[in-house]
Amino acid sequence: MSDPIGVTILGSGSSGNAMVVHCGDEGIVIDAGFSFREFKKRYRQSGLPKDLKLRGILVTHEHTDHIKGLRVCSNELDIPIFATRMCADVLRMRDSQLGQMSLIAAGGHFSLGGFKVVPFSVPHDANDPVGYVICRGSCRVGIATDVGNANSTVKYELRNCDTLVVESNHDLNMLAASQRPWSLKQRIMGNRGHLSNVATAELLGEILGENTRNVILAHISRECNKPEIAMDNARKQLEQMGRNDINLTYATQENPLETIWN
Secondary structure (H helix, E strand, C coil): CCCCCCEEECCCCCCEEEEEEEEEEEEEECCCCCHHCCCCHHHHHHHHCCCCCEEEEECCCCCHHHCCCCHHHHHCCCCCCEEEHHHHHHHHCCCCCCCEEEECCCCCCEEEEEEEEEECCCCCCCCCEEEEEECCEEEEEEEEECCCCCHHHHHHHHHCEEEEEEECCEEEEHHCCCCCCCHHHHHHHCCCCCCCCHHHHHHHHHHHCCCCCCEEECCCCCCCHHHHHHHHHHHHHHHCCCCCCCCEEEECCCCCCCCCCC
C-alpha cells in the first residue's frame, strides 16, 4: 500500500497563494505567491518536515498573487519552475532573471520525482492557465483554484479525485453589494473570472466520486465572501448527496491550513 498524500495549503486568497503536495520524503510546490521570507515562515508554521525534498514549483498562471515570490523561491530552494509556454513567456518578459524553467502543456502529463503531474486547461483571464491533478499510486489530488466556469474539461479532470482543492471565491449577494467597480464585478462573475459559492456547490455535485474523501475550499474572498457562507453552501450540497463521509474544510489567506491527508 502506497504512502498517503498530504496537501498543505500555506495560504490562499487574492494576496498570495502557495501549497505543497507531499508524500513520503518528497513534495511539489504549487504556486509561489508569497515572498520567500513569508514562504519560509508559513512552511515552518505548517509543520512540514525540514528535510522534505521539494521537486519543483508548478505555476497555475501568471497573476501576481500566484507568482510574487517565484524567482527567489526557485533560487533559494534550488528547484525548477514548470509553466505552460504562454505563461512562461509572460514570466520571462516580467523577470529576465528567472532560473530554470520547464515548459508543460495542458492535456499532457509528466513525472516529477515519484509523482505523476497532469496539467489541464481552466477558463480564467490569464495566459494559458492550468489546474493540476497530482497522482501517486492510486491517489489523486485535484487542484483548481482560479476558474471562471466549471467546463467539461474541469469536471472530467477533477472527477473522483481523493482530495479536491477548489475555489469558492464569492457570495453573489456580497459581491453585488460591494464597493467594487462594475467592470471588476463583471470580470469576477464572467466565464473567465472566479467561481461563486453556488457554482462551486454545483460543481461538487458533479465531480464527487466514491474515492473522494476531502474537499478543501480555496481562494475565498475576504471582501465578497465569508468562510461560513462558502462552507454552508458546500455542506448543503454534500448533505443532499448523502456524503457525510467527506471531510470538508477551507483554506484562509492569513494562516496555513493543517495538512489534509488522503
